[in-house]
Amino acid sequence: MGGHPTPLLLLRGLSKSFGPVVAVSPLDLEVNAGDFCAILGPSGCGKSTLLRMIAGFIEPSGGRIEIDGADVTKRGPEKRPTNMVFQSYGLFPHLTVAENIAFGLSLQKRPRSEIDDRVDATLDLVRLEGFGARAIDKLSGGQQQRVALARALIMRPKVLLLDEPLAALDLKLRHQMQEELHRIHRDIGGTFIFVTHDQGEAFALASRVVVMNAGLIEQVGSPENVYQKPASLFVADFVGETTILGGKRRNGRVILNAGREFDHAGADGPVHVVIRPERIHVDPLGLPTLIADRFFLGASLKISGKLASGEDIIVRIADTESADKFKPGSTVRLGWDPMAQRVISGTPQ
Amino acid sequence: MKRAGIMFLAPATLVFTAVFALPVALLFAVSFWSVKSFRLQPDFTFTAWQRFITQYWELTLYTLFVGLMAGIICTLLGFVFAYAARFKAGAHGDTLMLATLITLFGGYLVKIYAWKSILGADGLLNQTLMASGLVTEPLTFLIYSRGAVIVALVHFLLPFAILPIYAALRNVPDSTVEAASDLGANAFNTLTLVIIPQVRQGLFSAFAICFLLAAGDYVTPMLLGGTSGVMLGQFVLLEFSTNFNWPAGSALSFGLLFACMLLLAVLGLAGQMIARRKR
Numbered sequence: 001m002g003g004h005p006t007p008l009l010l011l012r013g014l015s016k017s018f019g020p021v022v023a024v025s026p027l028d029l030e031v032n033a034g035d036f037c038a039i040l041g042p043s044g045c046g047k048s049t050l051l052r053m054i055a056g057f058i059e060p061s062g063g064r065i066e067i068d069g070a071d072v073t074k075r076g077p078e079k080r081p082t083n084m085v086f087q088s089y090g091l092f093p094h095l096t097v098a099e100n101i102a103f104g105l106s107l108q109k110r111p112r113s114e115i116d117d118r119v120d121a122t123l124d125l126v127r128l129e130g131f132g133a134r135a136i137d138k139l140s141g142g143q144q145q146r147v148a149l150a151r152a153l154i155m156r157p158k159v160l161l162l163d164e165p166l167a168a169l170d171l172k173l174r175h176q177m178q179e180e181l182h183r184i185h186r187d188i189g190g191t192f193i194f195v196t197h198d199q200g201e202a203f204a205l206a207s208r209v210v211v212m213n214a215g216l217i218e219q220v221g222s223p224e225n226v227y228q229k230p231a232s233l234f235v236a237d238f239v240g241e242t243t244i245l246g247g248k249r250r251n252g253r254v255i256l257n258a259g260r261e262f263d264h265a266g267a268d269g270p271v272h273v274v275i276r277p278e279r280i281h282v283d284p285l286g287l288p289t290l291i292a293d294r295f296f297l298g299a300s301l302k303i304s305g306k307l308a309s310g311e312d313i314i315v316r317i318a319d320t321e322s323a324d325k326f327k328p329g330s331t332v333r334l335g336w337d338p339m340a341q342r343v344i345s346g347t348p349q
Numbered sequence: 350m351k352r353a354g355i356m357f358l359a360p361a362t363l364v365f366t367a368v369f370a371l372p373v374a375l376l377f378a379v380s381f382w383s384v385k386s387f388r389l390q391p392d393f394t395f396t397a398w399q400r401f402i403t404q405y406w407e408l409t410l411y412t413l414f415v416g417l418m419a420g421i422i423c424t425l426l427g428f429v430f431a432y433a434a435r436f437k438a439g440a441h442g443d444t445l446m447l448a449t450l451i452t453l454f455g456g457y458l459v460k461i462y463a464w465k466s467i468l469g470a471d472g473l474l475n476q477t478l479m480a481s482g483l484v485t486e487p488l489t490f491l492i493y494s495r496g497a498v499i500v501a502l503v504h505f506l507l508p509f510a511i512l513p514i515y516a517a518l519r520n521v522p523d524s525t526v527e528a529a530s531d532l533g534a535n536a537f538n539t540l541t542l543v544i545i546p547q548v549r550q551g552l553f554s555a556f557a558i559c560f561l562l563a564a565g566d567y568v569t570p571m572l573l574g575g576t577s578g579v580m581l582g583q584f585v586l587l588e589f590s591t592n593f594n595w596p597a598g599s600a601l602s603f604g605l606l607f608a609c610m611l612l613l614a615v616l617g618l619a620g621q622m623i624a625r626r627k628r
Contacts, residue, residue: 055531057527077527078532083531084528085526086528090524092529092543092545092547107532261577
C-alpha cells in the first residue's frame with residue numbers, strides 16, 4: 001500500500017435519467033477500502049438508483065464507476081466485484097439455507113469441500129450455525145436477512161451493497177441486526193455501502209454518511225460532522241430534530257427575526273441559523289419562549305416552544321427531573337452557546 | 350369455525366357429487382355391463398375391458414403419443430411466450446395475456462377449418478410452394494396426418510399452456526433473478542437454476558392441461574387426421590353413438606383416462622426425482 005490511499009470505489013459524473021425524470025444528477029463520490037458508508041436520504045431522492053447503478057442493475061445515463069482501479073461501468077452485475085443484500089432479500093425459495101449461500105461459489109465450480117467449509121464459516125459469521133438444511137420459508141424475517149447477508153458475504157465482495165437492509169424488520173430485531181452488521185464489518189474489515197432513509201440507522205452503523213436529496217449529494221462526512229455541521233438547510237432538517245431560525249445578514253452582522261444579533265462574516269442576504277435541541281438550555285439572558293408542549297422520552301425530555309417571532313424551537317434536556325420548569329403555557333428564557341449554532345446562507349429551495 | 354368451514358364446502362360438494370362424481374361412477378359401472386340386441390343390461394363381465402386391452406392398446410399408445418407431443422410443444426412454446434411477457438415486455442405483459450385470452454374466443458372448429466384451408470391439397474401452403482416452384486405437385490402428406498393433428502392441437506391449446514405458466518412466472522420475485530446475476534449467474538444459469546425451479550408446478554399444470562385435452566380430443570383427428578391420424582376418442586364416440594355399445598365406449602374412455610393419469614403420475618414423480626437429485 002502506498003502513501004496515498006486510492007479510493008476503492010470511485011464515481012465520476014455518474015447520472016441517471018428515466019426519460020425526462022432525473023433520478024440522479026451527475027455526482028462524484030469516493031469510498032475508501034474499509035469504509036462503512038451510508039447513503040441517507042428521503043424516499044425518491046435517488047439513493048436506491050445510485051446503489052443499483054453501483055451493483056450493475058441500472059445502466060447509468062452518464063459518468064463512470066471504478067472499483068479498485070478498474071472501470072466497471074459497462075459490466076453487468078455478474079461481472080462486478082460487488083454483491084448486494086436486497087431489501088426483499090431475494091432468497092431462492094426452492095433451495096435450502098446452505099444451498100442459497102453456496103449459490104455463487106457453486107457457479108464458480110469451486111471444489112465441494114471448499115464450498116462446504118466456506119458455507120459453514122459464513123453460517124457461523126452470521127450466527128446461523130446448524131441452519132444449513134432448513135428451508136427458506138421456515139425462517140423468521142431476521143434469519144432470512146442473515147441468509148441474504150451470508151449469501152453475499154461468502155463471495156468476499158470488494159464492495160458489499162445493502163439496500164435498506166433492515167427496513168423489513170421490527171424495531172428490536174433492527175437494533176440487534178445493526179449490532180450484528182457492525183460486528184461483521186469489524187470482523188471481516190470489508191467495505192460496506194448501505195442505503196437507508198433512517199438517520200438513526202445511518203449514524204449507528206456508518207463511518208461515513210452521504211446525504212442525498214433530489215438526485216444530488218448534499219453532504220458527505222462523518223456522522224458527527226453531518227449532525228453538528230450540516231452543510232445545508234435540507235441536511236439540518238432531515239438529519240435529526242432541529243431548530244431553524246430565519247434572519248438576515250448585513251455588513252457582517254446577523255440579525256435573527258427572533259431577536260438576537262451576532263457577528264458572522266459573509267455576503268449580505270438571508271441566512272438561517274441551525275441549533276440542535278440538546279444545545280439549547282435555560283438562560284436568564286435568552287429569548288423569551290412560550291412553552292407549547294413537553295414530551296417525556298424516557299432518557300430525556302423534549303420541549304417544544306414558540307419564540308416571539310412565531311418560530312418553533314425544540315429543546316431536549318437530559319435532566320428529566322426539571323420537567324416542572326417547562327409547564328405548557330408558561331414562558332421560559334432559552335439560549336445557546338454561539339459555538340453550537342450553525343449559520344447557513346441563502347434561501348432554502 | 351370448523352363447522353362453518355364444512356358448511357361453506359357443502360354446496361359445491363353437493364353439486365360436484367350430483368353432476369360429476371355420480372354420473373362418472375355410473376358410467377364406470379356400465380363398462381362391466383353387457384348389451385343384448387341394443388339393450389343395456391346390468392351385468393359383471395370384462396368383455397369390454399378385454400377388447401380395450403387386446404384391440405386398442407396400440408391406438409391408446411398412439412393417442413398418448415399425440416397428447417404427449419402436443420403437451421410438450423405447448424409447454425415449451427408457452428414458456429417462451431410467457432417468459433417474454435413476464436421479463437421482456439415490461440408493462441405490456443398483461444396486454445399480451447389479454448391477447449392470449451382473446452384467441453380462446455375464436456372457437457375450436459374455426460381453428461381446425463383454418464388449418465384445413467392452410468394444409469389442404471389446394472390450401473395456402475401448397476399454393477405458395479407450387480407458385481414458388483419448390484414443388485410441382487401438391488404435398489398430400491400435409492393434411493390428414495398425425496402432424497396435421499398435432500399442429501392444430503398445439504394451435505388450439507397454446508393459451509391453456511401460456512396462462513398457468515405466466516401466472517407462475519409472475520410469482521417469481523424480480524429480486525431472485527437479480528440476486529442470481531449478482532452472484533455471477535449468466536442468463537442461462539438464471540433460467541435453469543432460479544426461474545424454472547420456481548415455476549416447476551406451473552409448467553407441470555400447463556403440460557397436464559394440454560396433454561389431457563389433446564389426448565381426449567376426437568374432433569381434430571376426425572377432421573384433420575385422415576386414416577393415419579386416428580385417435581382413441583373417435584372410437585369412444587363411435588361406440589356410444591353409432592354402435593350403441595355403451596360398455597365398450599365406457600371401457601375405452603376409462604381406459605384412456607387411467608392411461609393418462611398413469612403417465613402424468615410417472616412424469617410427475619420423475620420430475621420430482623430430478624429436482625431432488627439436482628440439489
